[in-house]
Amino acid sequence: EIVMTQSPATLSVSPGERATLSCRASQSVSSNLAWYQQKPGQAPRLLIYGASTRATGIPARFSGSGSGTEFTLTITSLRSEDFAVYYCQQYNKWPPNTFGGGTKVEIK
Amino acid sequence: EVQLVESGGVVVQPGGSLRLSCAASGFIFDDYAMHWVRQVPGKGLEWVSLISSDGGSTYYVDSVKGRFTISRDNSKNSLYLQMNSLRAEDTALYYCAKAATVLGGYLEYWGQGTLVTVSS
Numbered sequence: 001e002i003v004m005t006q007s008p009a010t011l012s013v014s015p016g017e018r019a020t021l022s023c024r025a026s027q028s029v030s031s032n033l034a035w036y037q038q039k040p041g042q043a044p045r046l047l048i049y050g051a052s053t054r055a056t057g058i059p060a061r062f063s064g065s066g067s068g069t070e071f072t073l074t075i076t077s078l079r080s081e082d083f084a085v086y087y088c089q090q091y092n093k094w095p096p097n098t099f100g101g102g103t104k105v106e107i108k
Numbered sequence: 109e110v111q112l113v114e115s116g117g118v119v120v121q122p123g124g125s126l127r128l129s130c131a132a133s134g135f136i137f138d139d140y141a142m143h144w145v146r147q148v149p150g151k152g153l154e155w156v157s158l159i160s161s162d163g164g165s166t167y168y169v170d171s172v173k174g175r176f177t178i179s180r181d182n183s184k185n186s187l188y189l190q191m192n193s194l195r196a197e198d199t200a201l202y203y204c205a206k207a208a209t210v211l212g213g214y215l216e217y218w219g220q221g222t223l224v225t226v227s228s
Binding site: 032034036038042043044045046049055087089091094095096097098099100101102 | 143152153154155158167168169170203208212213214215216217218219220221
């Protein structure tokens, strides 16, 4: 099973600043990596797939990078609606399709 | 617009059974695989199961193998999860999600979830 590790667990950021979230895979997942955003009381929403391709309707301030075992989600100029929990997920080798433990982006 | 609506979540006793349903609309259901994912309130996401577009291939996380069965009825645009021998640790919000391809991949759209509580 591929283990996905996200860091940090919590990230405190001021509105308008940049947030950088990390996701590491225990073995290579190529570019088969997705990012999801989950707000309180809501279902997760797909942000990024293929490590760097934004899903439909996702603003350009969200960007993904990386391949192999190291991935980054960057949110530039954070807005109030971006404060949420973010999960990475690998879909290169399954089952299982493993998720990271999540990073909570909170208001500083 | 893609819509996924889960139902069937209730309070059930340990050892009991339950069937979750997911009604899909807004896309060609039999062109895509479907996932079930669960989340203990306040915790992270756990992938549970996947079924291919034609229902011919199914996959499970180890913790539910032999107890849960995923299935689909393409004529009804519906996905199911039969849950048997339920345990307290199966308590969670269960989401169905549309996969990106016929075989699997990332989870493109999610339903709002249905809550399963296993408790005596």
